[in-house]
Amino acid sequence: MMFQVTEAALKALYRGRIDAAHPEGEAMRLIKEGDGFGFKLGAARLTDMVFQHEGQDVLLVASVLNRTMGHMRLDAVTRNGKNTFVLNEQPISK
Numbered sequence: 782m783m784f785q786v787t788e789a790a791l792k793a794l795y796r797g798r799i800d801a802a803h804p805e806g807e808a809m810r811l812i813k814e815g816d817g818f819g820f821k822l823g824a825a826r827l828t829d830m831v832f833q834h835e836g837q838d839v840l841l842v843a844s845v846l847n848r849t850m851g852h853m854r855l856d857a858v859t860r861n862g863k864n865t866f867v868l869n870e871q872p873i874s875k
Contacts, residue, residue, distance in 0.1 A: 784847045785854040785871060786832050786840060793857035793864040794832075794839035808838040811846060811855070818868060 794809055803809075808831070809820040825831050825841050832840040840855070853868045 782851045784851050787856040790855045790857040791834040795834040808841050810841040
């Protein structure tokens with residue numbers, strides 16, 4: 782399986798990119814933080830999975846994270862008027 786990102790998460794990352802005026806050539810990188818995850822602004826590396834929205838790079842996932850978190854899907858939900866990102870296990874197709 783490969784790591785997946787929902788359309789809602791891509792849209793939220795894109796809006797965040799525009800609102801924060803991220804520099805050209807940089808996007809949010811998914812990082813492991815303790816038992817959870819976070820984001821850090823960075824440039825794409827050769828082995829990264831690059832997710833785009835509206836023709837812009839919005840999310841970078843390192844190949845090592847794809848191997849360990851390939852069964853997960855990043856989603857965005859709105860709570861109290863703010864986007865919150867969540868990781869859920871992907872349904873297993875038979």
